[in-house]
Amino acid sequence: MDAGTLVVGASQAGLQLAVSLRDAGDRSPITLIGEEPHAPYQRPPLSKSYLQGGAELEQLWLRTPEFLADKDITLVTAERIDTIELDHGGPSGSARTVSGQTLTFDRLALTVGARPRRLEIPGADLDGVTYLRTAADATLLRELQSAAESVVVVGGGFIGLEAAAVARAQGKAVTVVEAADRLIGRAVAPVVSEFYRAAHARRGVDVRLGVQVTSLAGEGNRVQCVGLSDGSRIPADLVIVGIGVVPRMQLARQLDLDIEGGIVVDRYARTSNPTVVAAGDCTVQPNPLTGHGRVRLESVQNAISQAKTAAATLLGRREPNDAVPWFWSDQYDLKLQIAGLSNGHDRFVVRGDLEGEAFAVLYYRDEMLLAVDAVNSPGDYMAVRKALTQGSTISADAAADGAVALRNLSVPQALGV
Amino acid sequence: MPKVVFITLDGAARVVDAQAGESVMAVAVRNGVPGIIGECGGNCSCATCHVYVDNEFSASVGGAGDMEDDLLDLGVADRRDTSRLSCQIKVTEELDGLTVHIPEEQ
Numbered sequence: 001m002d003a004g005t006l007v008v009g010a011s012q013a014g015l016q017l018a019v020s021l022r023d024a025g026d027r028s029p030i031t032l033i034g035e036e037p038h039a040p041y042q043r044p045p046l047s048k049s050y051l052q053g054g055a056e057l058e059q060l061w062l063r064t065p066e067f068l069a070d071k072d073i074t075l076v077t078a079e080r081i082d083t084i085e086l087d088h089g090g091p092s093g094s095a096r097t098v099s100g101q102t103l104t105f106d107r108l109a110l111t112v113g114a115r116p117r118r119l120e121i122p123g124a125d126l127d128g129v130t131y132l133r134t135a136a137d138a139t140l141l142r143e144l145q146s147a148a149e150s151v152v153v154v155g156g157g158f159i160g161l162e163a164a165a166v167a168r169a170q171g172k173a174v175t176v177v178e179a180a181d182r183l184i185g186r187a188v189a190p191v192v193s194e195f196y197r198a199a200h201a202r203r204g205v206d207v208r209l210g211v212q213v214t215s216l217a218g219e220g221n222r223v224q225c226v227g228l229s230d231g232s233r234i235p236a237d238l239v240i241v242g243i244g245v246v247p248r249m250q251l252a253r254q255l256d257l258d259i260e261g262g263i264v265v266d267r268y269a270r271t272s273n274p275t276v277v278a279a280g281d282c283t284v285q286p287n288p289l290t291g292h293g294r295v296r297l298e299s300v301q302n303a304i305s306q307a308k309t310a311a312a313t314l315l316g317r318r319e320p321n322d323a324v325p326w327f328w329s330d331q332y333d334l335k336l337q338i339a340g341l342s343n344g345h346d347r348f349v350v351r352g353d354l355e356g357e358a359f360a361v362l363y364y365r366d367e368m369l370l371a372v373d374a375v376n377s378p379g380d381y382m383a384v385r386k387a388l389t390q391g392s393t394i395s396a397d398a399a400a401d402g403a404v405a406l407r408n409l410s411v412p413q414a415l416g417v
Numbered sequence: 418m419p420k421v422v423f424i425t426l427d428g429a430a431r432v433v434d435a436q437a438g439e440s441v442m443a444v445a446v447r448n449g450v451p452g453i454i455g456e457c458g459g460n461c462s463c464a465t466c467h468v469y470v471d472n473e474f475s476a477s478v479g480g481a482g483d484m485e486d487d488l489l490d491l492g493v494a495d496r497r498d499t500s501r502l503s504c505q506i507k508v509t510e511e512l513d514g515l516t517v518h519i520p521e522e523q
Binding site: 019042044045059061062063064066067070071300301304326328330335337378379381382383386407 | 436439443446447448449456457458460461462463464484487488490491492
């Protein structure tokens with residue numbers, strides 16, 4: 001009898017992988033196992049509408065439990081795989097859960113995600129020091145935030161800035177502390193970093209760059225004060241830590257899979273053991289646009305796209321994950337939309353109005369269009385995304401003229417270079 | 418509890434219970450209505466939740482906003498007068514029975 005597919009990790013990628021297997025006609029058993037007690041849900045709203053109190057968890061479900069039952073996808077919640085092994089190198093094997101269940105499988109998919117990087121300084125375990133990754137995190141934070149007055153956000157990446165925007169909108173005193181010399185440094189160019197610094201400052205956030213949090217102090221078990229490397233101290237009754245994530249690699253290690261800051265996969269989502277696939281935040285993969293290098297993408301888009309690729313691979317088809325990456329972030333009334341990957345750019349062009357908070361930055365390398373960061377400029381975002389998807393380009397010189405719509409400038413790559 | 422009716426490509430109607438206040442896209446995705454993807458979770462970022470609003474409801478639902486308009490223009494293969502991104506249509510008690518048609522591709 002076919003023991004079916006075991007999908008480890010029940011979030012965006014895992015759910016998509018299970019659904020894609022069924023959509024492709026796979027009739028064998030599918031078990032989707034996750035350590036959280038809930039049905040799979042959307043994470044992005046946790047730092048946005050959910051944190052603001054504008055949504056309930058059931059509204060964030062990726063699919064209803066009825067849908068999963070209807071598709072005969074077995075969802076196991078509140079359970080974690082402790083040990084896993086393959087029979088003779090795979091693809092079949094067995095896994096044992098923390099609570100002692102044994103699960104056998106004929107195919108294995110790892111969609112194990114990532115956990116928040118922990119702050120490792122004195123006082124980091126005080127009450128009122130929070131992280132933001134899971135629904136439980138967000139629910140706790142939402143409660144604490146309603147009573148808080150002074151919020152310190154550690155880390156000026158997307159999660160930190162979105163949380164800061166929510167706290168500020170609720171009238172809290174908010175300080176963002178970032179160790180690097182600019183915000184969102186891993187994802188956007190300095191011009192966009194500076195825009196976000198100024199935008200947060202204009203809305204009353206105290207943004208501290210180039211300083212580190214060195215200690216947290218409190219009274220009893222409750223945090224009260226954040227100490228910085230420049231010697232300053234900031235009062236805080238709530239600390240939100242958003243300093244990145246670490247892929248979960250414990251099971252990949254047990255399986256002797258290659259790891260390089262994530263589970264290494266090829267463009268077909270195959271790990272170094274080609275019978276085992278992996279998808280989502282836990283993976284590092286070739287750049288989907290160029291096929292070269294290795295990137296780790298933390299996004300809904302990649303989780304979905306790579307999971308579809310992984311499902312195809314398990315069913316014996318080859319469908320590379322070559323979709324144009326895209327991403328978004330909502331802070332206040334600022335909607336950032338990113339398409340492509342700007343890594344390695346040697347030129348960028350700014351269109352629109354930084355002061356007016358509606359602009360786009362197009363990135364190029366060797367005159368080739370790589371990516372766009374668009375703030376309140378969905379047309380520019382979509383034009384670049386479409387150009388990249390179609391293999392077209394938009395000349396940098398032409399794009400610099402903000403009066404001309406980008407969509408009218410897109411030309412086939414061969415002509416554009 | 419208002420209902421939303423999704424007409425799939427083959428003409429079949431799928432009736433789904435919704436909660437007032439949530440988007441038509443959210444209702445569709447959660448219930449696995451085929452043809453509505455909604456990758457961005459309703460942020461008007463992906464243009465993968467395109468629908469054609471049934472003529473009977475198009476006036477009460479209204480037209481696209483500016484941001485949505487841009488995405489529809491660029492993201493959607495066959496845009497019509499009744500095209501909307503379903504993430505931008507909020508379900509209300511008054512729209513009970515709202516009927517939308519699912520396009521051929523997203």
